Amino acid sequence: xxNAEIQPxxxxxxxxxxxxxxxxxxxxxxxxxxxNREAYEETxxxxxxxxxxxxxGELWRKGxxxxxxxxxxxxxxxxxxxTLLLVVDQVGGAACHVGYKSCFYREIxxxxxxxxxxxxxxxxxVYK
Amino acid sequence: xxNAEIQPxxxxxxxxxxxxxxxxxxxxxxxxxxxNREAYEETxxxxxxxxxxxxxGELWRKGxxxxxxxxxxxxxxxxxxxTLLLVVDQVGGAACHVGYKSCFYREIxxxxxxxxxxxxxxxxxVYK
Numbered sequence: 001x002x003n004a005e006i007q008p009x010x011x012x013x014x015x016x017x018x019x020x021x022x023x024x025x026x027x028x029x030x031x032x033x034x035x036n037r038e039a040y041e042e043t044x045x046x047x048x049x050x051x052x053x054x055x056x057g058e059l060w061r062k063g064x065x066x067x068x069x070x071x072x073x074x075x076x077x078x079x080x081x082x083t084l085l086l087v088v089d090q091v092g093g094a095a096c097h098v099g100y101k102s103c104f105y106r107e108i109x110x111x112x113x114x115x116x117x118x119x120x121x122x123x124x125x126v127y128k
Numbered sequence: 129x130x131n132a133e134i135q136p137x138x139x140x141x142x143x144x145x146x147x148x149x150x151x152x153x154x155x156x157x158x159x160x161x162x163x164n165r166e167a168y169e170e171t172x173x174x175x176x177x178x179x180x181x182x183x184x185g186e187l188w189r190k191g192x193x194x195x196x197x198x199x200x201x202x203x204x205x206x207x208x209x210x211t212l213l214l215v216v217d218q219v220g221g222a223a224c225h226v227g228y229k230s231c232f233y234r235e236i237x238x239x240x241x242x243x244x245x246x247x248x249x250x251x252x253x254v255y256k
Contacts, residue, residue, distance in 0.1 A: 006241035026155075027155030027156075029148055032148060032211045076232035076234060076236070077234045077236055079233070083160045083231070083232075085232040103206040104148075104204035104206050105204075105207070106204060107204050
């Protein structure tokens with residue numbers, strides 16, 4: 001397989017690949033989302049993260065409502081070509097729709113879940 | 129929902145949740161895999177990462193063949209409760225079955241894919 005043919009394999013996941021999103025400077029894992037081929041190509045073309053919303057069944061231009069876009073710094077493909085890692089700079093500092101830096105703001109402990117993440121904004125203020 | 133009830137929701141993904149795996153000291157994203165409830169509970173109970181192999185249709189005790197187990201340092205749950213982030217210490221230094229530290233060893237560039245990851249072992253030596 002030549003270098004130019006190394007592309008995500010959208011056939012395994014019904015046209016979607018999972019995408020892990022990591023903040024460039026801190027290394028924090030911000031979120032996980034999905035892309036179809038159209039979202040992937042628009043992301044590469046524009047340098048801003050575009051996903052496919054499984055719940056809405058349409059392209060999701062991250063930050064379109066909140067202004068909290070993700071500027072793409074690096075796109076990495078895994079060994080099986082069925083998962084992407086997007087290294088981004090998250091504008092506004094929060095990737096999560098409930099206002100945390102990262103969607104992974106709760107730790108599972110033997111006593112239950114504990115909030116460990118940092119809240120950056122109040123969603124009621126951002127999504128009016 | 130009380131803290132103790134905050135658990136991964138295995139119902140959305142046909143009994144599976146995707147799991148992002150991150151190396152504790154470097155912050156490197158190592159791989160993505162899946163867990164069913166049994167794999168999740170064994171991971172919490174033993175402190176070593178156990179996944180569900182979709183291709184083999186069975187539990188996958190990471191490192192069982194290679195010795196390259198993942199010691200779990202933190203288990204984080206996302207806002208929608210449908211994705212986990214596992215912070216681990218990767219024994220042997222490589223998570224990827226082709227011998228790289230991370231499965232995300234290739235960068236997609238406008239010229240095609242470029243290997244940017246570090247190779248730690250030769251798979252022919254490890255999986256005899």
